[in-house]
Amino acid sequence: MASADEVLAALRDITDPEWPVSIVDMGLVCGVAVEDGVARITLTFTSTACPCMDMIRDDVRDRVLRVPGVRDVVFATTWDPVWSKERLSEAARAQFRRWGVAV
Amino acid sequence: MTTPSDDQIVERIQQGHILETPAEMSDDYRRTLIHILTVSADTEMISAPSYYTAAKNSPSMNNLISALAIIQDELSHAHIGYRILQDLGVDTEALIYDRAPTAFKHPYAFDVPLRSWVELIVANAFYDRAGFVLLGDVYRHCSYGPWRRALAKVDKEENFHLRHGENGMRRLAAGGQRDEVQRAIDWMFPMTVEWFGLPDSLKTHGRQIAYKLKGSTNDQLRQQWLQTAVPLCEGLGFRVPAHLDQAIGVYVLEYPLPVEFDEAERRWLMDRPITWEQVLLRWKRRGPGNAMFVDMLQRGRRQMRALAGRRH
Numbered sequence: 001m002a003s004a005d006e007v008l009a010a011l012r013d014i015t016d017p018e019w020p021v022s023i024v025d026m027g028l029v030c031g032v033a034v035e036d037g038v039a040r041i042t043l044t045f046t047s048t049a050c051p052c053m054d055m056i057r058d059d060v061r062d063r064v065l066r067v068p069g070v071r072d073v074v075f076a077t078t079w080d081p082v083w084s085k086e087r088l089s090e091a092a093r094a095q096f097r098r099w100g101v102a103v
Numbered sequence: 104m105t106t107p108s109d110d111q112i113v114e115r116i117q118q119g120h121i122l123e124t125p126a127e128m129s130d131d132y133r134r135t136l137i138h139i140l141t142v143s144a145d146t147e148m149i150s151a152p153s154y155y156t157a158a159k160n161s162p163s164m165n166n167l168i169s170a171l172a173i174i175q176d177e178l179s180h181a182h183i184g185y186r187i188l189q190d191l192g193v194d195t196e197a198l199i200y201d202r203a204p205t206a207f208k209h210p211y212a213f214d215v216p217l218r219s220w221v222e223l224i225v226a227n228a229f230y231d232r233a234g235f236v237l238l239g240d241v242y243r244h245c246s247y248g249p250w251r252r253a254l255a256k257v258d259k260e261e262n263f264h265l266r267h268g269e270n271g272m273r274r275l276a277a278g279g280q281r282d283e284v285q286r287a288i289d290w291m292f293p294m295t296v297e298w299f300g301l302p303d304s305l306k307t308h309g310r311q312i313a314y315k316l317k318g319s320t321n322d323q324l325r326q327q328w329l330q331t332a333v334p335l336c337e338g339l340g341f342r343v344p345a346h347l348d349q350a351i352g353v354y355v356l357e358y359p360l361p362v363e364f365d366e367a368e369r370r371w372l373m374d375r376p377i378t379w380e381q382v383l384l385r386w387k388r389r390g391p392g393n394a395m396f397v398d399m400l401q402r403g404r405r406q407m408r409a410l411a412g413r414r415h
Binding site: 017052053054 | 165166168169171172244255257260262263266267270276
């Protein structure tokens, strides 16, 4: 049986389609639960008009379905909390600074 | 400060010097930079009305948001290019709003209107990949600091565009729209191959490479594009008129470049080789969407000028 931690670890492999930063470090992952092989993943996005929502969900579904014990992925989108730069992890900040992006 | 000679400029650039102001440029360097920037900015600019026209066929709200975001990126990239042209003394008001449609310098590919969501997806996968290859080359080599720095962000955004194309093609391939995708590939693949221009045997790059305003030759850039475009299509089971020649490790075309293009049918006549002079004539004449797309960009400005004129 897959655990939420295993799913969360898999999510670290998924990067933002624009910047090669993990969606976990980007602060987009707001909740992970696994029940009867169904991974329930709650995501937020940097804006309500985020052009990458479908792309990110596609990438997540492909990756999480490869976690042993997961047979389905169900998504929820939340806008509370509102995404801001505060949600970036220290690792993401370091990466952005290296690319010359102010965070 | 006296204007440096061309040889001095080339020597300093070869030593790794980055130019920061027009005062450091020779006339020829400045002219060459203006030409390359105009091609680049015009290309970004014209892709907006081209993609916008196609985006009206978006099959979902999410798809429309993605398409509009890409268009917004393209306009901002154009804005960066024209803004830098202003610093070089170019009258961009006239350049953008008073130029005849046929005087724009974007590739011919954007003069051929996209007719469906599928074609927009393939354009993201092919045309934005060409943009990514060409701008990536400038980004890595460019000797003009202001442009080089601006391209750091542009590069990342173009990467998103071509990923949008790749993901889209994957979805369409899995979703039963294979024939429609193949039809789009059939005319858009050779279109992008032609985009990279004259082969090195015929092209004189002038000082573009010595000035480090371009790092690679046309054939090298075309090869870079093929290196990712061909595996993408083959991996999804689509046919393309090119393959990897294992013996030499180079992608080769399966038709004689260049060949005739039937504009009305949007079909390449693979058994009708033509000369590059004939291609250049077609490019100069411009394609079927040229006047319409440029009008979409200029119309509002003309209306606003007319209103302002009436008040005086």
